[in-house]
Amino acid sequence: MQLHSFLLAIVSLAVTVQSFWLADIPHQGLAPYAGPNSPVFRNVKDYGAKGDGVTDDTAAINNAITTPGNRCGRGCASTTMTPVVLYFPAGTYLISSSIIPYYFTQMYGDASSPPTLKATANFQGFGLIDGNPYWSENPNWVTTNVFYRQVRNFVLDTTAIAPGTAATGMHWPTSQATSLQNIVFNMPKGNGVVHVGLFIESGSGGFMSDLTFNGGATGASMGNQQYTMRNLVFNDCGTAIIQLWDWGWTYINLSINNCGKGIDVSANSDGKQQVGSMTVIDSTIVNTPVGIVTAWSPNSQPATAGTVVLENVVLQNVPVAVAGPSGTVLSGSSASTTITAWSQGHRYTPDGPTNQIGAIAPNNRPSALLDGSKYYTRSKPQYESLPASSFVSVRGAGAKGDAAADDTAAIQSAIDSATSAGKVVFIDYGLYRLTSPITIPPGAKIVGEGYPVLMAAGGYWSNMNNPQPVIKIGATSGQAGVVELSDFVVGTQGSQPGAILFEYNLASTGTPSGMWDVHTRIGGFAGSQLQVAQCLKNPGSSAVVQQCVAAYMSMHATKQSSGLYMENTWQWVADHDIDDNANTQITIYAGRGLYIESAEGRFWLLGTAVEHHVLYNYQFSNTKNIFASELQTETPYFQPTPNAMVPFSVNTSLRDPDFDSSCAGVGGNCAASWGLRLLLDHVLDHRGGENCQSRIVSIEGASRNINIYNLNTIGSLSMLDRDGRSIAKWQDNVNVYPANIAVYRSG
Template sequence: MRLGTLLLAVASLTSAVNAYWMGDIAHRGYAPFAYSGYPVFRNVKDYGAKGDGVTDDTIAINAAITAGNPCNQGCTSTTTTPAVVYFPAGTYLISGSIKPAYFTQLIGDASSPPTLKATANFAGFGLIDANPYYTQYLNWKAVNVFFRQIRNFVIDTTNIPPANAATGIHWPSSQATSLQNIVFNMPTASNVVHVGLFMEEGSGGFVTDLTFNGGATGASMGNQQFTMRNLKFNNCKTAIYHLWNWGWTYSGLSINNCGVGIDITAGSGKVETGSIIVFDSSFTNTPVAISTSWTTASSPDTAGTLVLENIALTNVPIAVKGPQGTYLSGSTGSTTITAWGNGHKYTPSGPVEFAGALTPNPRPVSLLASNGRYYTRSKPQYETLSASQFISARASGAKGDAATDDTAALQNAINTAVAQGKVLYLDYGLYRVTSTIRIPPGAKIVGESYATIMSAGGFFNDINNPKPVLQVGSSSGQAGTVELSDFIVSTQNAQAGAVLIEWNLASPASNPSGMWDVHTRIGGFVGSQQQVGQCLKTPGNPTVRQECIVAFMAMHITKGASGLYMENVWLWTADHDIDDAANTQITLYSGRGLYIESTSGTFWLYGTGSEHHVLYQYQLSSTQNIFMGMIQTETPYYQPTPNALVPFPSVSSLNDPNFSTSCSGVSGNCAAAWGLRVLNSKNILVYGAGLYSFFSDYSTACSTFAAGQTCQSRIASVEGTGCSNVNIYGLNTIGAQSMLTRDGVSVAWYADNVNNFPSSVGVYKSG
């Protein structure tokens, strides 16, 4: 054999051994409401892309995206045409924007991320333009862009002249979306104007593990709220520029050799940045870590709220710079900001306007990594496994057609995967189950394009005898760990007793279980039978339709459970029909959001949301040691017609709020869902909260400052003598007159803490 042939053979063998499983595994995903043969999985090379760094692959990549006519230009939204567009390793030269469709994931080889490299004459708004301006408006309303991912790429604009405008990814997005494991390479010339990540609208959201090299701005962003974790910026003129926000949480920033770290100076006369929380981060060789427009005379009152905790500085002369000079000095050597901020604080009474050092939150050891920072863990992508180490749900007999009873087949597939030490691959489909699916210790489940497990039938429809749809651990306190990622749990038709996820597993704090990009989506999609045709909104009419009582609880973490890491988990009861061309609003009744009553606690919630549940969105009872990073809630749009007294009776064993008694003497719309309720719990550490009440009986007239924020009377509560070390950074509320109550007494009033659209409290400590 000639040497060249031998080397090619060896290279081919090595490539085969090291190939990422996603490219090799058999793909059986089935979209039951698309046409027969619709391709859920698409490998761009099957559509002509070369990935050789020479061929222009733009047309081929976009052909892979548009195959099967998914939701593109002019389409409002959909769940019927899911897609995974897979990029094997290589360099894909592109001369125009890649434009992913709605409900589409772009995924590169996790073991060798592919490069999208722009040509010198590139034309388009973003190498990846995830929400194009086909007209003067975004193609999709940014606050309704859900269920999308981009991960495992290198985005390279270095061929584009530095002085020409260029954007790596255009990402106006909202809940249940994520960016992960992406490197942005941009020129470093003095005249560079390139931007890595740009978003101007939305209601997000979560991103993690991004690296920005060069450019004028690493990330330029405007969005309601976001959680961003593990972002690295190297040699950017400005690492982060905020166009606007309501609330933002950063964890694990590493900003190196930049001119400015975070710029929150946007706004002329009115500060556009609502609040920023930064913790467990570092700035190195950067003249100004944070540049702010906040002053003691800022307008509105609490705009520009900033809280810093555990920030390491190395050769950063100015830590915080404002229009009145240096607010916080840094060091030309090394120093650590223990805690500092500006805004309004309640410790526990207030408001007190402050700008200076703070007492840092006491951190339970069980929540920390060995470096003293809060524990974090990125979603596993199993890049070291081969395709043979996965078991397919559909190959195991499950249909995923939204009609067949898949209970037995799906349970058998899970059990077989665990017994063989393999990962269950939940091929795309809607898996209808009529009794509880049990997840035993040791399980690893990965969904394809948000495959859905959907409860149905009478087993789940007894409001007085709730049953779990997905039960993790057979009994409360069972020991072990599981890993769950990239799928949805839902309900079909009336399901008044459905608890979508019951978490019983007790995992060690040093090796917790994990949920990444796992969501509950209750109603509002084809197959749910909980859409416009069944549950159209009826403003002014308090009558509850029985067929629209669709869940008892989204997620229950039981008393014996412990050790769970949750990242980008959205517990959503649909407010509108995603598959309706007009996104028409619907009225659905889901009793409770996330209920944690674990006595041991030790939970991490990064970038989670809980929306439109009747009684509460988050409730923590007699628990402890919980980290929460930018939680986001919305009160049901129909309340108070009917109010939170119906249709779910208050269950004392679940510590449900009893509005019939607790609202005595409270004026306004009191019997409305709590955004956050903490009962007799300790070491509850909230790093960002957006608790929103936009509607009263489907009217938004109540949610403005001019209207007096009258959508509901109260939205967050700390209750009981057992509460201690309940601390909140960046509490942002909309539509509620009282931002926070302690044992029924209002602590913070919206009018005292006016921000750009919400009211904001920088620091609350329970005392």
């Protein structure tokens, strides 16, 4: 008996599996404006889903999303007031029609054992997950207004649907602050298959990473304004990627294997190309007859449409690297070859344009930015190996998150105690008022639940002439250490003209610190006190409503800081009220966007966007070692009335632009926010961007080794200025909607 009991104990120990911490922690998230009976965290099994691979779980899953009836579904424009984090334990969930995540819904599977959503043979719907359903002739939500949503840790399986029946794994026309991560698309393989893994027809993205597509006619068929996509794997697809249309797109670390075609960017309509530009770097294509299909030629219409830039693309048994309308443009090899650097489109090296196709000199990649021979990247940590006891809740530490209480002390206490104990801070959903700065010490790990908001509130940040940080990452500039931050938002409540939302001080000299899905949102949401009632747009008026001067700067990386990896971060000054069902435009003033003046650099910006700041969106000063992929910016919608000279005065210590002097003799709407301003003596490596104004990108000073691939600008007379002189005009570089420069080299 004793031996028998001992053996049973061993067997029991061997089969014990630790569940994902997110399922086990106490769930105390509070949505202050959602009303009663609207929990933030929801486990689909609590709503009747079985996950047994036999029961049809469609109704139970959709009920978990839609309950109660005040959530933002059919006919609702947008809202932040009814958030839901929908959790799926491991299992197979049989579904017969689409799962529809309402606005502000996050869908998370068990990261340690991703669940499967498996379509029945008679499945009906446009995607196992339909992120924006056609309940009328148009998608339910305006695709450029679908923000703050995530889907991660799933297997989407359409193999039970007949191969010749149209089927789509996911329909996902969305925009900023959205992400897909760690998803596998399983489809039938072979001739006659018409399944598509991922379909996107419009929007203004965005970021995706760690997706795998197996089988299907097309792995991903996509059209959107811009995207950064990283770590996408395509196996045995008819065509890995069909690019339906875009303004600019960057692929990093693609792996295309055993497909009929790799990437098809040849889309045409009425004789005009639909794809603006594409950049592919650090990628591989294997056992695929044609790597890239393009419609570009020296006589393309529009002039720069179909621009392609390739860098460090490895081919193995790819006979045709690039095929054009008349046949092979770039030969591949039946063995192994590497495209070091190659482009088709307009080049400025440093002057132009020259319309060229062929090899280009590869970038001089700074070793500080590399992991081996590739640019450093890192996926968002999910801490799947940690137990629930390794997490410290801010509400458990006494924070309220009700948009009314002062939560400063409780949140600082939770951060300090968790970090000293080697634990992870969990910010339960809520709106947390801060009345003095929060300091995040070295070693901190912080993760939010469904985009909680930390808001500067009270009088501490009221003085524009004495700006102060809201969140300090590191106590002082140059403090050594590393942090990991993910899934939360920092904003302001009311007028905070002296608020710098993030101040990054850490010197992360080895492994860089990381920010994943961490955003700033200034105004335009319930609880911000910067909505339609306070800040309604008054077109043509130069009057500044002081109550709507909301922040000084979104983020400042100080001189002695270094080593920060930023992925899918959106620093947004709201142009409209998300919680007004008409999406009414508002006017909010925030002075500066992302300012990096790190002497050492080592910054990676993947899929970032900075929008609607008065003076500039991105500014890099006397720094080096920066890699940026698909920067996306917009000028404030109210400019030029008033223009960028109000309400913020020039701060010379921060090297603010002085429009008084720089606009002399320029003419037009000169005093408008810069999209990207480089004040450099060192190194920058940049990919992409979209902007709106008369001057948009400025390079100033004795800069060197500045490499820009696929610069896209919209509505700007000058695309690129060097030391006050325009060197590229929009009319010389017309694209599908923006103007495009394939390659710029500083010379």
